Amino acid sequence: MTDFADFVALTIADEREDRIHIQLNRPEVRNAIDQQMVDELHAVCAELERNPKILILSGTEVKGKGIFASGADIAQLRERRRDDALAGINSTIFDRIAKLPLPVIAALDGFALGGGAELAYAADFRIGTAELKMGQPETGLGIMAAAGATWRLKELVGEPLAKEILLAGKILDGQECLKVGLITELVSADKLIDAAHALADKIGEQDLLAVRITKAVFHTPREVHPLVDTLAQGMLFESEAKFDRMQAFLDKREARRKAREDQSK
Template sequence: MAHDGAARLDAATFATLLVTERGDRVAVQLNRPAVRNAIDAAMVAELHAVCAYLEQTPKVLILSGSPSADGAKGIFASGADIAELRERRREDALAGINSGLFERIAKLPMPVIAALDGYALGGGAELAYAADFRIGTAALRMGQPETGLGIMAAAGATWRLKELVGEPVAKEILLAGRILTGEDCLRRGLITELVDSAGLLPAAHALADKVAGQDPLAVQTTKRVFHEPREAHPEVDNQAQAELFESPAKFARMQAFLDKRKK
């Protein structure tokens, strides 16, 4: 089980995820279709295992849900598993079970692409917010029903959603239970591309191809610096650029550009 001398993820060890790996990316499909891909403790643990691998072996991550039998429509994730959630108490909230996982996904070295079809609600939506890119379908339904269940969206929605769509719309979603359609998500910038269900994964892989065409170190550095707090700039930019200015890839890529221009 090796690729270019490196260990790879063993797809057979996952019960709630379908995992496929290429040289430059890992595709993870949430796979609990009987409960609309509700995120339970087992899925959280398995996603942590994927993160541990990608922290050591940086690759693009594509997250998607289970397609329907005919491929016409799928489900990303309907939220956290309510049966588990009902039994959680104060200590569980303080442990940050979902928020810790989603923050880890957001901080992965290489970009994360969420391919969204059907329901992306509650924790499923918050998982999508943690991605760097979101692509969706017209069938997408995205929102935060938590206050209707007597809790709040506590795994990133209260701050990531405001950054993504602005305060007025974020409050409609969080406080009034508004559910966004795929068209709404595109109009609000929550997704960057609207495709049909059959074209969703191809579109995600096409975006991964674009990322893979860039220099990996430059991509990782840019992502890290992008998420630094405002007060860290411009010093953090200068330090990061100083490192990249000495990288072999910088010289090789710039020389290739100059050579091509001469032809």
């Protein structure tokens, strides 16, 4: 694993064979996403592209309350000009996170606003608390949500609600996020990380090569289906895991059949 000892905007909260838990860690500015955090997220992505693992992203506590990310760092954002926007600083890293080989789980508590929300949209799974506040306040600051919200949000919640969030500044709480499918599970704050690990456990029980290829195929354009599905399945049909897992399934089924026969005698 790459040495992340010099990180200042992120913390490695937990690392296991199949996953890594990264905390956004700038509590003094409510985990606002600055260039340092972006650079460190790129370092995490580089490592996970080389050595794929499930990624759990969460925030930290600020004065006893959880917070994911309050958005981009306004002090830095205030000074950015046209060329900075054209560089796609946040959109590039969020896109890279979305394309990581294995699933990304966002554990959301408190504010997930602006760039913080767009970071969460890039995850494959989102779990939240009742205290979650999620939305896009950018137009109130004279800019737009330009790091994925204008297209990911529409895909996630549909056009009418996406427009209300993007154009009218609607902020959703945790219960509203669950209702519209923006998060898949609502848990108490003290159970949030446990819930993220429980989901990672379920993913980890699958064959991770199959998970990796399924995620890649899921995000391919419609016009390449069904060809891409067929080619990907051809790869998996040759994997050792396919033979081992299917044989284990058949062995268990046979064992159950014999057990039923023995009971009926």
